[in-house]
Amino acid sequence: MKFPVPHDIKAKTIPGTEGWERMYPYQYQFVTDDPQRNQYEKDTFWFYDGLHYPEPLYPFDTIWDEAWYLALSQFNNRIFQVPPVRGVDHRIINGYVYISPVPVKDPAEIGARVPNFMERAGFYYKNWDELEAKWKVKMEATIAELEALEIPRLPDIEDLSVVTDGVGESKGYHLLKNYDDLINLGIKCWQYHFEFLNLGYAAYVFFMDFTQKLFPSIPMQRVTQMISGIDVIMYRPDDELKELAKKAVALEVDGIVAGHREWDDVRAALDGHRHGAEWLAAFEKARYPWFNISSGTGWFHTDRSWNDNLNIPLDGIQTYIGKLRAGVAIDRPMEAVRAERERITAEYRALIENDEDRKQFDELLGCAKTVFPYVENHLFYVEHWFHSVFWNKMREVAAIMKEHGMIADIEDIWYLRRDEIKQALWDVVTAWATGVTPRGTATWPPEIEWRKGVMQKFRDWNPPPAIGVAPEVIQEPFTIVLWGVTNNSLSDWAAVQDIGDPDSITELKGFAASPGTVEGPARVCRSAEDIRDLQEGEILVAPTTSPSWAPAFAKIKACVTDVGGVMSHAAIVCREYGMPAVVGTGVSTRVIRTGMTLRVDGSSGVISIITA
């Protein structure tokens, strides 16, 4: 496969964005002034990580990319020594992230790494449950630290206690220090994120791989079904909504809870009911931590949590109240899911033709089931809980910058790199201490305005799916998982990117994620806020879904997403509800409009637009 040369792409700067490179760390740039690095970059295969980054990166949001650049690579290369691969290298072009696994080329070196990997990774696999329990303690302590972290405002005059207690430090110093702590907690959290993830992915992906060797036609959804029905906390937030719906009915406040679209109105109305306080207490209890669930993937500051917008969980509770009143069961059909898992596993297993393969299958399935809860649960701790709190702490930092005239709006802070913010905070605190105006008040606002324009131009640009020279094989587990989700459809995907007129498309392809075929009207929901508009029986079309979208699935009859594989949230939930899903279509929210009639075939992965 031939792909464009990265430096040629980069050389064609989008007019008006000249100098965009300063929005990202310098080591992310493809270079021309360093022949050795330039040659390495040309000889390497880079592919656009569209799974994680459907949009160009805001300068601040690059923090998580840097965090996983470090964490994934170190665990692969320096901690576990995955034999044939080092880490995963990163670059950015026009705000889009390109990644590339770095192979170990010398067979002797690979051989030397094997025993290390066997010992180290073997230790983790063997002691998985125990280590995972330790992980949970570390992670919860990190989140507790984050929640307790104070972002102090700068007072005109420090509190008297600073003097009487002999503190010897100012709020200015605390602001600088706590900003550092905030960032460091984030980086630490991502260290933990990857402690198990690659090993988990490896166990998972090679179980899939083995099963596909046994049964070349087995749909991925059937492989994943063999690992379904395992309790994971990612479903807990939705379960909380169901409990609150039941409680509302039991306490006879369901009329009030379902009676207003705005949370504030519900809350006010509950004050007048004799059981209102009891229900509100249950609601508040559920919020921490379970409403720290992001309405997106959690990777971006734009992903807000249920706690940030209580109308979202309210809408979910209302949906469930409606179901309860109609006499419909709302609990997840876990028993049925498990029974089907057991049936499917047993039938496939019975078709395996020799004992050795059957034993291998059992071993790998057991391993995949062991790692599965982590592969799911880390998302709640890191991407949802930690991130939701983190973004709001950053907004507190932004409020101080705004107060001191460095930025015009709180949401402007995301246009700055985290080291630029650190610089700006120095500017703020020294000027505050000194009693002068920060220099940045004149420089940052126009720079931010310019960056907003650049970001807009980046959004209009289509990143090529891959650049550089493709290797024959990829050996890095994380990339295999990513690639697994993009590879099959890479050429289709590239073709669709080229289509200028979305109206000319009548058929879309994605991953067959949950079987069955239905027809119905489309409802395009770009964010969790939009799911309030969903009507019973519509087909949900979304960029991606997360557990915070769960209540939507009680209303719809099929789901289509832009991003995600057969293990994505939409895929798993649809399989449980027994409704068709096609995921990872790349472009469905760009092509499909609300009101179109669609036919969704979740067995073959095809979406047909029947009437526009």
Place this chain on the structure above:
Amino acid sequence: MGSIISEAALPWAALDSVAPKVCSFEDCGKDSVQLVGGKCASLGELINAGVRVPPGFALTTRGYAQFMREAGIQAEVAALLDGLDHEDMDKLEEASHAIREMIESRPLPIELEDLIAESYRKLSVRCYLPAVPVAVRSSATAEDLPGASFAGQQDTYLWIRGVDDVIHHVRRCISSLYTGRAIAYRMKMGFPHEQVAISVGIQKMANAYTAGVMFTVHPATGDRSVIVIDANFGFGESVVSGEVTPDNFVVNKITLDIIERTISTKEICHTVDLKTQKSIALPVPVERQNIQSITDDEIGELAWMAKKIEKHYGRPMDIEWAIDKNLPAGGNIFILQARPETIWSNRQKTTGAASSTSAMDYIVSSLLAGKRLS
């Protein structure tokens, strides 16, 4: 087991006093080869497996024996065959011709004629058709003997209607036991002619709207978790012969959902010309050529039947099927034939997994092998 005869090992002659002379397919099974021959026995076995086959009945080997006895030709036949050299084809053909003419010109015993006529009438009533068109085919008892394949040496007559015609073709089937080649073969293998017996099956013709074949193992990959179905409009001939590129469906055996679907351009199909009682190829109208030739519900039911058949036989199977246009949906899908699949079944399949079966070893070796980019 629906068979009247339970001791399969008995030679046909010993069945005389207890076995029926005509029996319905429902009463046949894998143990009744000696009585009704391989073909009819396997149709009965399919019914035992719980799938629908076009209904019919068999003139049993006991009926055959009665015919040969009462026709009074046994001595003459023996004389004609006496002293023949199995390599002298001219002489063999001459004897064959004389014997076959003899058999085809003798009337059936009245008792057999009545039995066949009555069974045929009942079959017509059951199919809601006056004088139901049937296939009359020989069903040899030696068919499944290893190394002694008589398959294809006996005759099949399609689209036969009316009692007289049925009886006429029953006799022609019986006489096919005495083709030159069959005689030569028996002589070479040392089977006494008088111990060979034949049964004749009379089966409703499936008047196929759509037909085809299916495999309970993927023919290309050997994947046992799928059922692969080929279908075209009309009779299955166009699919079996490779005359058209059929519609192709890959169905998940475990969940019975369609996982791959290829609709081809189907330019011709086979149907019956009732005047000549022959199957003829017709062009498929342009507007239907690219239409799916079978509904998704029918695919589901076929796959369900295939799964049942495989389970019954305990091995991958190769199956012919048809959907009858004369019968209402829900009762119109028929299995015509099921044979053990041979290609993949004879291949010892391993995944190439390493000799070790620990998860860790597999993960390491897979990492080392990497994932090929395509």
